[in-house]
Amino acid sequence: MKKNILxxxxxxxxxxxxxxxxxxxxxxxxxxxxxxxxxxxxDGIIGILREDLIDTSxxxxxxxxxxRHTPGGAFGSCxxxxxxxxxxxxxxxxxxxxxxxxxxxxxFYNGGGDSADTAYKVSQIGKNMGFPVQCIxxxxxxxxxxxxxxxxxxxxxxxxxxxxxxxxASLDVQSMASSSTKVFILEVMGRHAGWIAAAGGxxxxxxxxxxxxxxxxxxxxxQREFVKKxxxxxxxxxxxxxxxxxxVRNSRGQxxxxxxxxxxxxHAQLGGVAxxxxxxxxxxxxxxYHWAVSDYLQRSARHVASKTDVDQAYAxxxxxxxxxxxxxxxxxxxxxxxxxxxxxxxxxEASLGRVANREKKMPKSYISTDGFGITPAARRYLEPxxxxxxYPPYDxxxxxxxxxxxxxxxxxxxxxxxx
Amino acid sequence: MKKNILxxxxxxxxxxxxxxxxxxxxxxxxxxxxxxxxxxxxDGIIGILREDLIDTSxxxxxxxxxxRHTPGGAFGSCxxxxxxxxxxxxxxxxxxxxxxxxxxxxxFYNGGGDSADTAYKVSQIGKNMGFPVQCIxxxxxxxxxxxxxxxxxxxxxxxxxxxxxxxxASLDVQSMASSSTKVFILEVMGRHAGWIAAAGGxxxxxxxxxxxxxxxxxxxxxQREFVKKxxxxxxxxxxxxxxxxxxVRNSRGQxxxxxxxxxxxxHAQLGGVAxxxxxxxxxxxxxxYHWAVSDYLQRSARHVASKTDVDQAYAxxxxxxxxxxxxxxxxxxxxxxxxxxxxxxxxxEASLGRVANREKKMPKSYISTDGFGITPAARRYLEPxxxxxxYPPYDxxxxxxxxxxxxxxxxxxxxxxxx
Numbered sequence: 046m047k048k049n050i051l052x053x054x055x056x057x058x059x060x061x062x063x064x065x066x067x068x069x070x071x072x073x074x075x076x077x078x079x080x081x082x083x084x085x086x087x088d089g090i091i092g093i094l095r096e097d098l099i100d101t102s103x104x105x106x107x108x109x110x111x112x113r114h115t116p117g118g119a120f121g122s123c124x125x126x127x128x129x130x131x132x133x134x135x136x137x138x139x140x141x142x143x144x145x146x147x148x149x150x151x152x153f154y155n156g157g158g159d160s161a162d163t164a165y166k167v168s169q170i171g172k173n174m175g176f177p178v179q180c181i182x183x184x185x186x187x188x189x190x191x192x193x194x195x196x197x198x199x200x201x202x203x204x205x206x207x208x209x210x211x212x213x214a215s216l217d218v219q220s221m222a223s224s225s226t227k228v229f230i231l232e233v234m235g236r237h238a239g240w241i242a243a244a245g246g247x248x249x250x251x252x253x254x255x256x257x258x259x260x261x262x263x264x265x266x267x268q269r270e271f272v273k274k275x276x277x278x279x280x281x282x283x284x285x286x287x288x289x290x291x292x293v294r295n296s297r298g299q300x301x302x303x304x305x306x307x308x309x310x311x312h313a314q315l316g317g318v319a320x321x322x323x324x325x326x327x328x329x330x331x332x333x334y335h336w337a338v339s340d341y342l343q344r345s346a347r348h349v350a351s352k353t354d355v356d357q358a359y360a361x362x363x364x365x366x367x368x369x370x371x372x373x374x375x376x377x378x379x380x381x382x383x384x385x386x387x388x389x390x391x392x393x394e395a396s397l398g399r400v401a402n403r404e405k406k407m408p409k410s411y412i413s414t415d416g417f418g419i420t421p422a423a424r425r426y427l428e429p430x431x432x433x434x435x436y437p438p439y440d441x442x443x444x445x446x447x448x449x450x451x452x453x454x455x456x457x458x459x460x461x462x463x464x
Numbered sequence: 465m466k467k468n469i470l471x472x473x474x475x476x477x478x479x480x481x482x483x484x485x486x487x488x489x490x491x492x493x494x495x496x497x498x499x500x501x502x503x504x505x506x507d508g509i510i511g512i513l514r515e516d517l518i519d520t521s522x523x524x525x526x527x528x529x530x531x532r533h534t535p536g537g538a539f540g541s542c543x544x545x546x547x548x549x550x551x552x553x554x555x556x557x558x559x560x561x562x563x564x565x566x567x568x569x570x571x572f573y574n575g576g577g578d579s580a581d582t583a584y585k586v587s588q589i590g591k592n593m594g595f596p597v598q599c600i601x602x603x604x605x606x607x608x609x610x611x612x613x614x615x616x617x618x619x620x621x622x623x624x625x626x627x628x629x630x631x632x633a634s635l636d637v638q639s640m641a642s643s644s645t646k647v648f649i650l651e652v653m654g655r656h657a658g659w660i661a662a663a664g665g666x667x668x669x670x671x672x673x674x675x676x677x678x679x680x681x682x683x684x685x686x687q688r689e690f691v692k693k694x695x696x697x698x699x700x701x702x703x704x705x706x707x708x709x710x711x712v713r714n715s716r717g718q719x720x721x722x723x724x725x726x727x728x729x730x731h732a733q734l735g736g737v738a739x740x741x742x743x744x745x746x747x748x749x750x751x752x753y754h755w756a757v758s759d760y761l762q763r764s765a766r767h768v769a770s771k772t773d774v775d776q777a778y779a780x781x782x783x784x785x786x787x788x789x790x791x792x793x794x795x796x797x798x799x800x801x802x803x804x805x806x807x808x809x810x811x812x813e814a815s816l817g818r819v820a821n822r823e824k825k826m827p828k829s830y831i832s833t834d835g836f837g838i839t840p841a842a843r844r845y846l847e848p849x850x851x852x853x854x855y856p857p858y859d860x861x862x863x864x865x866x867x868x869x870x871x872x873x874x875x876x877x878x879x880x881x882x883x
Contacts, residue, residue: 058639060632088642117635123643205862213479213764216536216866220477223507224542229760248863317739319757337759338738341648345632348768351862431862436855443624443770443850444667447635 047079048150050369052101053086053093054185055125055156055163058118059199060206060347061358062185065155066119067112068362069183070101074109079370084147084455088121090154090163094136094464096143096457103453111448113359114437116347119450125464127163130170137170139462144171144178146458151369155183155362158191161377162401168375181365182377182397185358187344189240192403193395194379198361201354201430204244206346207233207288208431210339212248215255215286218335222284228275228326229286230336231256232319233343236292238407239263241343245288246419247427255286257417260322262292263407264416266301271322272329274417279332289322348445352433357390364392388429466498467569469788471520471602472505472512474544474575474582477537478618479625479766480777481604484574485538486531487781488602489520493528498789503566503874507540509573509582513555513883515562515876522872530867532778533856535766538869544883546582549589556589558881563590563597565877570788574602574781577610580796581820587794600784601796601816604777606763608659611822612814613798617780620773620849623663625765626652626707627850629758631667634674634705637754641703647694647745648705649755650675651738652762655711657826658682660762664707665838666846674705676836679741681711682826683835685720690741691748693836698751708741767864771852776809783811807848 052069054062066085073080087097099120101109112119127133144152154164161182168180184191189200211231218229235241239261246259257278260266278285293301302318319336326334357380364378375397383389411423419427437445471488473481485504492502506516518539520528531538546552563571573583580601587599603610608619630650637648654660658680665678676697679685697704712720721737738755745753776799783797794816802808830842838846856864 054639058636088639091643115635116632118639121642122639124640125643208863209767210761210765212863212866213535213766214760216534217477217760217764220473220537220541221543223540224510224544231761247861317736320736320739335759336757337761338755338757339761340754340756341633341636342629342650342756342758342761345636346629347632348628353862428861432860433862434855434858436853439853441851442666442847443772443852444627444631447631 046148047081049081049148050083050151050153051086051093051098051144051147051149052083052153053089053155054118054120054122055089055154055160056122057187057344058122059185059187060116060202060345060350061199061355062155063112063115063117063119064355064358065183065185065198065362067109068359069153069365070109072363072366076366076370080366081148084149085120087452087454089123089125090127091123091125091464092121093143094139094462096459096462098147098455099452100455104450108448108450111446113355114347115447116345120452126159127166130166137166140167141171141174141176142459145176147455149178152178152180153183153365154180155185157186158400158402158404161397165375165397165401179369179372179374181368181373182400183361183365184377184379187241188235188238190238190404191400192405193400195382195390196380196430198354198358200240201351202346203241203343204247204427205351205431206343206349207241207244208247209349211245211256211286211288214337215248218284218286225333226335227279227284227332228334230319230322230334231288232291232317232336232338233288235262235290237262237404239290240407242288242290243407243411243419243423244427244431247424247431253282256288257282257285258287259418260287260289260293261412261416262290262294263412265296266293268325272325275326276330287322289318291318293318347437350435351431352435353430355435360392368394385425385429388432465567466500468500468567469502469570469572470505470512470517470563470566470568471502471572472508472574473537473539473541474508474573474579475541476606476763477541478604478606479535479621479764479769480618480774481574482531482534482536482538483774483777484602484604484617484781486528487778488572488784489528491782491785495785495789499785500567503568504539506871506873508542508544509546510542510544510883511540512562513558513881515878515881517566517874518871519874523869527867527869530865532774533766534866535764539871545578546585549585556585559586560590560593560595561878564595566874568597570598570600572600572602572784574604576605576607577819577821577823580816584794584816584820598788598791598793599816600787600792601819602780602784603796603798606660607654607657609657609823610819611824612819614801614809615799615849617773617777619659620770620776621765622660622762623666623846624770624850625762625768626660626663627666628768630664630675630705630707633756634667637703637705644752645754646698646703646751647753649738649741649753650707651710651736651755651757652707654681654709656681656823658709659826661707661709662826662830662838662842663846663850666843666850672701675707676701676704677706678837679706679708679712680831680835681709681713682831684715685712687744691744694745695749706741708737710737712737766856769854770850771854772849774854779811787813804844804848807851
């Protein structure tokens with residue numbers, strides 16, 4: 046009897062995680078002689094534990110195809126980490142029970158390092174419990190911090206959004222700087238690693254190009270040097286454009302965002318390092334400033350996605366099904382860079398044990414010696430990842446045609462379970 | 465002898481103000497038998513007073529064509545308002561001297577209500593001083609607050625950016641809401657009028673669609689009703705998506721942004737109503753939130769411009785030259801809506817006296833009775849303005865090919881002038 050696939054999205058979504066889902070479902074449908082249906086966990090692993098399983102076979106072909114260009118997580122996602130098998134035994138056993146009840150032969154977990162770890166544990170526990178299930182990790186994260194894979198699906202599109210946005214906003218600031226705003230600050234995501242902030246540097250191709258300053262989480266904030274750098278840009282180029290990572294810390298290791306502002310009641314303000322940096326510019330240099338916090342906009346901006354990223358996200362989903370058909374388990378499809386110039390990539394394979402719970406730091410060699418910019422090596426790595434445009438279709442009223450699935454749930458077969 | 469055009473950009477720039485400049489220059493070049501060169505004030509009217517005039521005839525055709533898809537203000541802009549002729553006599557006389565020295569027959573001032581006023585005064589004072597110059601106001605403003613014209617070039621693209629962005633970010637929030645962020649707040653521009661905030665409402669087509677709450681500057685903030693509305697959305701749709709205008713005020717008329725946060729030294733924080741609204745959600749409802757401030761990103765996002773807007777911005781520039789050729793002065797080309805369905809528009813003519821210093825408020829009938837959304841009438845007005853896509857070309861490294869002009873200055877002929 047053909048086995049079904051169970052697919053789940055995990056953690057923060059990306060502009061292209063649904064392209065991966067599209068790759069999984071389309072490839073499974075193309076192999077319907079060997080694979081049953083594709084089910085999806087509603088809101089990720091929580092839905093699996095609750096036996097809230099979505100039957101994707103109820104969706105029309107066109108809706109599945111539209112997943113390729115739709116941001117967000119079409120089946121819902123969650124932040125929920127299973128602990129060790131000892132600590133979370135009850136949950137692992139429930140997982141296996143759900144898989145058994147719905148004839149699941151393949152478990153695909155689409156997420157970051159934590160998810161790889163969970164997929165790995167499910168494969169082990171299934172074996173121990175006499176219910177072998179092929180577990181495939183499927184990589185995604187805008188943070189680009191997964192090891193082994195050359196880059197993480199999702200990152201390239203966020204990188205493109207940040208590079209395009211700082212380029213555009215800088216043209217704006219530059220036009221007005223002689224009599225108005227002189228400093229513009231864009232806050233981007235990346236709490237632990239500066240990959241996204243570094244992508245802003247792609248906008249700068251020539252001496253004097255914006256951004257003039259990048260603040261990385263990897264480099265403790267040095268106020269005096271920062272102020273000097275801003276002053277230099279304003280005096281030499283007329284304005285200063287800054288990209289700041291939300292994860293920048295001061296020399297005592299505190300997040301700058303938390304060390305700064307307090308609300309009217311004296312509570313530390315949550316979030317927003319850009320206004321803190323802006324206040325420093327204002328108080329030390331007196332320049333007029335503006336700041337933006339792109340927050341979820343950067344993580345959902347499918348309208349300006351990178352074609353490279355979309356293609357890779359789809360290919361990763363496709364490869365997961367192929368791995369399943371080849372009988373593999375405990376593995377993850379990864380992106381391998383074949384060459385830089387011309388940029389070529391292919392899908393490779395990594396064992397989940399190598400991926401699980403490891404963070405890929407940005408190499409020191411990617412940050413310029415003054416700590417405020419990127420190096421040519423960083424540019425060589427980053428540039429191909431934002432290449433190509435892949436626009437969603439728009440309706441006649443000027444809005445993208447993003448699909449909302451019906452998400453029909455399977456009939457439950459098991460008793461309730463408290464998550 | 466053929467007379468030259470002097471063109472200047474004024475006030476905050478837009479994603480399409482350069483499309484208007486493109487329309488002016490290309491149309492003038494196409495009529496080179498009757499019109500001399502197009503000069504542009506460097507950094508707007510300040511450059512004209514300083515006799516810093518850019519000779520656009522030094523730019524290659526391809527660079528002028530590329531203005532159509534380049535955001536920012538290619539010649540620079542400024543915030544500088546000439547006062548009454550009595551108060552600013554010295555400056556008006558200097559203006560006329562500069563126009564005379566460079567054989568200017570046509571003065572095009574590309575800006576908002578203030579600029580229309582200035583253009584109007586220049587036409588009067590020229591006449592009085594025996595140097596008649598044809599003065600044409602050329603409309604632009606993202607705020608959409610110019611009277612007479614059906615809409616202002618620049619607004620449609622910002623409106624599209626806001627509608628697309630809130631749609632995308634809401635898909636993201638919705639995916640995660642069951643276990644993570646439940647409320648997302650997007651701050652948009654519009655200090656006095658809610659046109660831009662209203663555009664966010666275009667993303668909502670069906671009951672339950674985001675944004676669920678819009679906070680307009682026209683409606684004093686009522687915390688209790690707002691909190692109730694957010695709670696209702698979270699309880700019924702699982703999450704709540706909010707668009708807030710930077711200009712929202714409390715019942716005492718204070719900007720909410722200023723009434724809220726203070727920095728560590730007790731100074732009021734400048735800018736940022738989104739974090740203030742987020743704090744209210746947090747303290748009254750305890751929901752996890754995220755907020756974004758799009759700031760200049762919205763005003764420069766040429767990558768997601770409205771085709772309607774780009775076409776109109778170009779046509780306005782083209783019309784200014786035609787008006788000049790027809791001997792007109794003291795007028796402004798405006799956009800007239802011919803029909804709503806299908807949407808048709810044409811260029812009309814307004815006298816500068818009717819446009820100057822008047823603000824177009826958003827009609828009360830565009831805000832829903834509960835004060836938190838837009839009406840079908842608003843939708844009918846707004847929808848055509850964001851229609852159509854008009855992507856910039858991208859280079860092979862995945863970034864838009866935005867042009868930077870050489871901006872070659874004319875030789876000065878007059879003594880220096882202190883601005």
